[in-house]
């Protein structure tokens with residue numbers, strides 16, 4: 001009999017499910033982990049589905065164990081993999097941890113093990129997106145001298161990127177808003193940051209700010225236009241380097257006068 | 272004229288400078304300031320030509336007394352001339368930075384009135400940005416050839432990276448196309464910056480401003496140039512002397528009372544730039560107080576124009592190699608010649624800017640810095656130019672069948688790197704994976720080796736992929752089939768980032784994605 005443990009799509013959800021997998025003792029070969037909310041998890045007939053609630057304490061135990069037995073690098077790789085948007089992430093993490101418990105920090109070298117390769121792939125993909133958004137994230141200044149960044153990342157990224165901005169803008173009040181998951185990271189001067197799930201009211205409030213209250217955006221567009229060399233124009237290379245899905249909130253890719261949605265479509269077809 | 276118009280003109284005329292990385296400096300943020308710096312560099316957007324934008328790259332002014340034939344701002348051109356003020360430069364930088372448009376500022380300039388005056392204005396802008404606006408992000412600025420060494424030095428305490436453009440690979444080329452410039456004026460500030468960096472690193476006991484070339488040469492056990500060793504020895508003596516003097520220094524109080532009596536211009540902490548009304552601090556406060564006092568921590572770079580004069584690829588690459596060896600440059604950038612002026616001294620290139628050639632030079636440059644190749648292994652008097660259809664490494668491998676096959680389970684790192692289809696990243700992963708398992712062809716795929724290139728040159732545990740030994744001609748044919756037409760090089764992709772994706776690996780590896 002096969003057992004499918006279903007868990008919430010969060011760090012806590014995934015790692016506490018790993019804990020449960022050991023606790024329930026159905027045997028690793030009979031157990032599979034799945035996160036809720038991913039379409040491509042087919043329902044199988046001869047299978048027991050067990051849904052689990054996230055449990056911060058259990059998750060912490062697993063993470064502590066990994067830290068102790070392996071290295072910080074392994075820990076970070078698993079953390080990033082858990083932020084991924086891939087459907088199989090929970091199970092890959094589960095299998096990786098089985099190998100990690102056997103091999104310790106050497107697990108990273110074990111590139112002939114499929115779970116190790118998969119977690120590495122996931123973590124690298126998240127790491128790449130993270131690195132991209134360090135550059136592609138855009139803030140607008142809204143009343144009250146507050147900086148607001150909106151972004152729609154595929155993986156869950158806010159908590160991974162916000163430390164960089166806290167370090168960079170120690171004197172700024174800012175909000176980084178993940179418009180897909182409606183969660184936000186908030187920073188005020190002199191403190192670290194706070195992660196929060198936004199209420200409908202808060203989302204509605206933030207939604208009214210779509211434009212910068214200064215001419216900075218216009219200046220920026222002028223700059224980006226003029227810094228390009230006409231004789232070398234290469235929109236394809238540009239698109240390889242910055243795929244369309246990153247561009248939604250980047251002022252240099254918005255054209256005045258037309259609603260964004262239409263423009264983006266136009267761009268896609270026009271190129 | 273408003274800032275918008277100035278920006279339009281002064282960004283437009285800065286665009287031919289191809290260096291735009293923000294890499295090489297690691298600096299944490301500080302309370303009370305704005306900004307930090309991340310060593311791998313960050314791209315903030317890409318312009319329509321596909322190049323990365325990470326810095327606000329502008330000229331301070333496009334006024335110029337020089338008449339370089341290839342340049343849009345040359346004195347004989349009739350173009351609209353404008354200058355920023357230091358305040359304008361600062362406000363633009365800060366407002367862009369706060370919105371996360373940029374990593375920092377790249378300030379270059381035409382030469383207004385004199386090299387000294389121009390350099391002084393650049394320094395003034397940087398000083399203001401660091402000390403009044405408390406900007407702690409990345410700054411790249413030009414050293415103006417012919418400017419006073421004191422001014423160049425001052426700039427170096429504010430900037431992360433500095434560059435002096437070599438412009439053309441030979442003295443001859445410089446004479447015909449840039450009559451007001453000469454080798455000496457270009458190499459002098461370059462040498463000055465190098466020795467400043469060296470001194471600063473020695474004083475702090477660090478090595479982190481060195482170029483990749485230096486590390487690779489060291490790993491391969493190569494000897495350093497005599498001139499470099501000499502320079503280092505001199506600096507060692509100088510530092511020892513300074514320490515000696517400091518120990519025996521008269522009491523601070525006495526010294527202060529002495530300097531107070533002097534007129535401001537002659538005081539030790541200010542000096543006269545030769546421009547009426549402009550006195551500057553001799554010491555950069557910013558570098559001294561808020562940081563560990565770093566001088567050009569991200570190292571220096573330069574740029575050469577490719578195809579404006581008749582040099583071969585071999586000559587160009589040999590110049591780059593010499594610059595890496597003797598000046599410890601971080602990067603040499605190559606810029607395909609674009610004919611912006613009607614001038615009989617400039618060539619008309621039928622295919623437009625020689626982008627393919629530029630691309631091959633970037634590939635070869637990687638081979639020098641990361642792979643441990645030497646210029647004369649890749650090219651020679653007999654074969655002075657790169658093969659248009661084959662990347663430099665494949666080309667080299669085909670001419671050296673005696674070096675192959677390489678056994679992937681045994682070869683050392685630099686031998687692996689010489690195999691076509693294996694790049695920096697996959698070589699590292701092979702080394703890593705070998706610790707726990709013997710690798711077969713399937714595993715190689717998993718670690719990111721481009722098998723369709725590599726199979727002709729490797730064995731796994733003694734066995735090769737093909738049971739027949741293929742002739743060189745056959746291999747060439749297969750490789751050409753595998754190589755898609757080269758795409759335009761992203762001339763300023765950031766140096767190996769933390770998560771350098773397969774894309775960058777590919778660029779480094781065989782170049783065509």
Ligand code: SF4
Nearest residue numbers: 335337339342345381
């Ligand atoms: S010095 Fe030469 S290259 Fe520089 S702006 Fe003047 S004319 Fe152009």
